[in-house]
Amino acid sequence: MNRRPSHPDRFSQGLRQVPMIVWLWLLWVLLWGATSAVVLIGGLLVAVGVVLLFPLPAVLPGGVPRPLRAVRLLVDLLTDLVKSGCTVAWQVVRHGRGTPSAIVEVPLSVDSDLLIAAVARLTTMTPGTVVIEIDRRRKRLYVHALPVRDQRDIARRRSDVQAVERRVARAAGHHRGAEEPGPAPTRPDDTRRQPRGRDS
Numbered sequence: 001m002n003r004r005p006s007h008p009d010r011f012s013q014g015l016r017q018v019p020m021i022v023w024l025w026l027l028w029v030l031l032w033g034a035t036s037a038v039v040l041i042g043g044l045l046v047a048v049g050v051v052l053l054f055p056l057p058a059v060l061p062g063g064v065p066r067p068l069r070a071v072r073l074l075v076d077l078l079t080d081l082v083k084s085g086c087t088v089a090w091q092v093v094r095h096g097r098g099t100p101s102a103i104v105e106v107p108l109s110v111d112s113d114l115l116i117a118a119v120a121r122l123t124t125m126t127p128g129t130v131v132i133e134i135d136r137r138r139k140r141l142y143v144h145a146l147p148v149r150d151q152r153d154i155a156r157r158r159s160d161v162q163a164v165e166r167r168v169a170r171a172a173g174h175h176r177g178a179e180e181p182g183p184a185p186t187r188p189d190d191t192r193r194q195p196r197g198r199d200s
Contacts, residue, residue: 019172021047022070023114026171030121035074069171076167080126080160088128091147101146103132104154106161108139110169116141119165129157 021044028043029035091099108116113136120131120141133142145157 017051021051023172024050026070026118029074030118030125033125035078069167069173073167073171076164077122077125084127084129088146091128095147099146100149101144102148102154102157104143104145104148104157104161106141106143106158108141108162108165110165111139115165115168115172118168119161122164122168123161129161 024047025043028046029039032039032043108119110116110119116134116136116139120134123129123141123143124131128146130144131141132144134140135142141161143157143161145153148154148157
């Protein structure tokens, strides 16, 4: 005869669903590309409803979402949107189509499809950066960025994306490999105004 789960068992089962709820909610916000109250509340309700109606396996085995880190991630995203938007707007007004740009190779450390997709989406949401390719096997993002004038700007752009990666990993409670980025590219990046290829 099967006995009904005790309260501690049900509580632990509920906790195991928290990572899925958090990630569904975060993906909802990323897909909408907005952080209004309607999007945030609606996304949370949809995430809870999906998990309750369609129980799913754990998204990140061993990962424990950090609510405060997730809030920090959203705050940093909003800050980056404002700062990057102002920078890109000024460059367009000043240089027009002559704004220097480059395709930057960014080594990643996390080894999760979901985390890599989240990093790529957040990077693309930031004005002036667009992820044009994900190399899943080598854990690389190829990012078209502007303005980029020299190697210092390339290093800064690469560092910015890796900072987003660390924030996403910490928000998910997934610390493995999130502190040390992968090896930097061995050859210089392409800093032409109209890049025809990618750096490697």
